[in-house]
Amino acid sequence: MPPKKLFLDIASPRRTSPVIDLPDASIQHDSQTASVKVTENGSFNVFNRSQEFRFTPEGFFRRKGRSKGPSREDEEQLSFKISDKDVQIVKQIGRGASSVVYKAYFARGGKYVAVKKIDCFDREKRHQMMNDVRALCSISDPNLVQLIGAYHAPEKGQIAIVLEYMNGGSLGDILQKVSKIPEDALSAITAQVLQGLSYLHRYKHTIHRDIKPANVLMDLNGRVKIADFGISAYVDNTLAVCHTFTGTVTYMSPERIDSQPYSFPADIWALGLTLLEAATGRYPYDASGGPLELMLQVLSDPVPVPEEGVLSPELQDFVLQCMHKDPFRRPTAEGLLSHNFILKHARRRVDLKAFMLCMADGDAMMDEAAVRVTGQYYRALSGHRDELASTSYELYTDTSEHCKDGIQVQGREAITQRLAAMADLHAAMGGSGHHIDSIKTQRSQDGTLFVQVKGHFQMGGSGPLAMGPQGAGPPTAFLEDFTLSLSSAGTARILKQSYRTV
Known part of the structure; x- marks a missing residue:
């Protein structure tokens, strides 16, 4: 059998792009004059009055205000320095509405990474990408996927975001393997998700807006991280609210479906619904009638917990608290960490690494x-x-x-x-x-x-x-x-x- 090659030597000549300067209505920040520019040296700039993000073939940096070019201080602060030569694609591992995700080998770091490639000239995709980057480059919590770097590939018209690679897949992938997740493992997973949400809500004042099984990632050591901040929203303080209808409708809270103002409790609803699906092995609402029928169920029907005995009393109470129709009665992420469903299993020191053996793949373990x-x-x-x-x-x-x-x-x-x-x-x-x-x-x-x-x-x-x-x-x-x-x-x-x- 010929050897499997993990490294692809991509040596195509770099072509520069023409200068393009145009308003970008997709960047909804503190300025109505937001714009993008592609320069002759391959730099892709997204900026407005208050902040500029400059993506180059060697990495990216951000700074406040506008200027004609990077200063020495800017270059020294280029902490996200990475290029197309640093990450060698191994295989495609996912495709979303706005990006394609690849597993790649990061030679300089000696590890695998996930590379998310986005068409930078598609306004909607670029808007989601900028939300992702804004959130990722300022977080450091161990339960949130970390940004390694980003760069512009001018010959391909793409921005590539380089992220931590989680070799255990998503909660959705795990459910395809095990049908449903045992409550002790689910409790340990939930504790880590809550720690990530608590950091987002309390310290970064950010609503994720798309919590679902596909965005809860795990590695084979049992670490859990929240991913995909492409539609996250920053709020000025913990009392602020959002009004936009953005996210995966199947996990939207009632107040969001009803076009009401919403805030951090919307993420708590989505978490409760995700846990209910993980514990039972199926999405609890009937989605066969289409999005409108599904939204009516969420607004009008009781929370679809299974009959007595399927869930433990602790998990059932946890889900019901998360999925209270009144957002003001849902606990905070920090408060849920002291719920009996979390504390009961924490005392037993659940071995998530042993549980994740279900996701071990011979070829992947060989590469790792x-x-x-x-x-x-x-x-x-x-x-x-x-x-x-x-x-x-x-x-x-x-x-x-x-x-x-x-x-x-x-x-x-x-x-x-x-x-x-x-x-x-x-x-x-x-x-x-x-x-x-x-x-x-x-x-x-x-x-x-x-x-x-x-x-x-x-x-x-x-x-x-x-x-x-x-x-x-x-x-x-x-x-x-x-x-x-x-x-x-x-x-x-x-x-x-x-x-x-x-």
């Missing part, structure tokens, strides 16, 4: 192991001796073999000594560390995993043996092969390793 082991190895090789020793203990065994330029050593201790000598030499020569350019993986018939890494390093800098300024030496390419053993839990060990410069 390859990236995890090689990333850990090269980071340790650039670090301190103590870090290198502890990493060697994790990755090698007493029978592991390491071959460098045709010379082989065996055993954890001998390999550690060799790696320490390599690291010392690189440091003395002012080496920039080993950088991964591509990874290929292939599973062998005996169950082991073959991994081939192509990369480069560069000498020069301030080491005692360095010959010039940082980066003075030309890059040196290397090729390194790993043979890994994988346990059923995903733990990997290096059985054989071969390194050579090319």
Whole structure:
């Protein structure tokens, strides 16, 4: 079987776009003069009187006010620096109304990411994208999907948003596998969702407006994160309300369907409805009659909790509180964290990692192991001796073999000594560390995993043996092969390793 290639080398010539400057009615902020501009150097700018977002082929930055060009201070504050060359597409993993989402390998970060690509000349799609970016670039809560960066691809007319990749899929994906989620696991999942919502509501004054199973993501370690802020709304204070009809109608609260002002309780309703679907394995309303009939049910019918005995009393009460028709009687996200449905299962320390084994995929685990082991190895090789020793203990065994330029050593201790000598030499020569350019993986018939890494390093800098300024030496390419053993839990060990410069 030919090796599966995780890295795609996309080397198309960059074409610049003409200057375009036009009003953008989709940007509904504090100015009626919002506009977009595409410049000759490939920069895509979205700005109004109070704020500017500049997307370039190398990343993006934001600042207050307008100016003719980026200052040195702006460039130094470009904390979302990333380009098309940094993220190599592996496969498409989703498609929404406004974007296509891909799984990609982020070589500089040594991990997988999700890349959401949007047509930047479609006004409605751009409006949702800007809401997404505004929200993402200012949040840091562990229960919200984090932004890694964004960039403009002028030759494709796209903005690409690079996000954390959650390898367990969404709550909707999980429901397709397990039919319904056990209450102990659902309680632990809900606790993390509530922490994310509490941060959004209390500290960022933001209504998500699209809480649903597809926007609750998980990884195989049991971490839960809220995703997709494309229609989120910022409110000036906790008493402010919204009036727009935006979001997925199937999870809209009664006040939103009735065109009434709404605020944070709308997210609580959607959470309750999501939990009811997750616990029973089906959407609780009858959506077969179309959107209008569904909206009438939400407005007029009682909350569709199942007959007695299907849900525990704690979960049924939790759902009923979330789905109270009067938004003023719904608890806050922070208040729901002390509900018995959450506290009852928190005392039992639910193992969400064990639950998420239902979403484990052999090929995905193989890819993750390859990236995890090689990333850990090269980071340790650039670090301190103590870090290198502890990493060697994790990755090698007493029978592991390491071959460098045709010379082989065996055993954890001998390999550690060799790696320490390599690291010392690189440091003395002012080496920039080993950088991964591509990874290929292939599973062998005996169950082991073959991994081939192509990369480069560069000498020069301030080491005692360095010959010039940082980066003075030309890059040196290397090729390194790993043979890994994988346990059923995903733990990997290096059985054989071969390194050579090319």
